[in-house]
Amino acid sequence: MKQLEGFGKFLESLRGKMSLREAAHKSGLSHAYIRDLELERNRSTNEKINPSPVTLKKLSDAYNISYTDLMAKAGYLENEQELMSGQAELAEQEQVAMSDAMYIEVTSKEIIFHTRLGQINKSVNSLLDFSLFLDQLDEQGFKKMDTDLFVNLNFVQKYVEREGKLYFDPLGIGKYVVIAAIRQKKYHDLLIRSVAANTGKALEFHYDRNTGTTDAGFFPLKFPG
Incomplete structure (x- = not known):
């Protein structure tokens, strides 16, 4: 090292x-x-x-x-050739799994990709493997929503703020994840905008004069026919 x-x-x-x-x-x-x-x-x-x-x-x-x-x-990745090789291998192995994943769970031993068709488990073989994986998450639209939970905001279609739940279907009856309160506060506006973009709805803001707060709601986008 x-x-x-x-x-x-x-x-x-x-x-x-x-x-x-x-x-x-x-x-x-x-x-x-x-x-x-x-x-x-x-x-x-x-x-x-x-x-x-x-x-x-x-x-x-x-x-x-x-x-x-x-x-x-810091000296953990000393071999530049190894780094480049690892990047290429990681990109090839995870490109499909990451793009299809609604959310990803990370443990000390494996990375679990949750897709609509099921889950894909990938072993964590090295620090290099893991570090390269983490670097790619943000580029693919994932945000860290809890200690070991990364959510693909491109798939979120319903956000239940009071419960901290993110659903991957617009009705909120299917698979969901619960996010940490601190992350919910950090990404609140981003979550609302992501749901609007993913469901084809526009944001509508309502100002409450009594409380002095602004709430966001959704209404369907209308296109000229």
């Missing part, structure tokens, strides 16, 4: 003007630990520390940097 020289300084540069506490809030890591990583040592024991792949994933999300790039700079 050959880490980029000055990796701690590199992490600090990624944080930029963001405060340690803000970085901690975005990543789910403690501000003290983030600072230790930037200094490349545990300030309590003065021992050198290296971030785990899980930690790097949290930082990549918080700093909006490619997880694969961060893994490479």
Whole structure:
């Protein structure tokens, strides 16, 4: 494992003007630990520390940097040829499964693609395999809706806000997933717009003078005949 020289300084540069506490809030890591990583040592024991792949994933999300790039700079992906080969193999194996998946569950051992016809299980063989997979999700329209749940917003057709449920049929009688409250708050507007786009309905906003809030509803799109 050959880490980029000055990796701690590199992490600090990624944080930029963001405060340690803000970085901690975005990543789910403690501000003290983030600072230790930037200094490349545990300030309590003065021992050198290296971030785990899980930690790097949290930082990549918080700093909006490619997880694969961060893994490479941390020394987990040393062979560039291996990386390119892995990218090609991953694209070939998962292209169909990912495009057909309504949602994906991720465990430490496998990736489960849930499609309308059933599910496809794929083993997680390496950190390279997993990191490349995560990098592709956002490009394909997936958003992380819980710790191990990624939902393809292109397939969501009904959003029940009060229950945090996302359905993949317009009537809300078929398969659904329940999303985490924090993710629901983060993606609320995006979910409403996605449902509108997927069901061919336009958004209609209603302003409540009593509460000072705006609610979004749907009405069918009309085309000149």
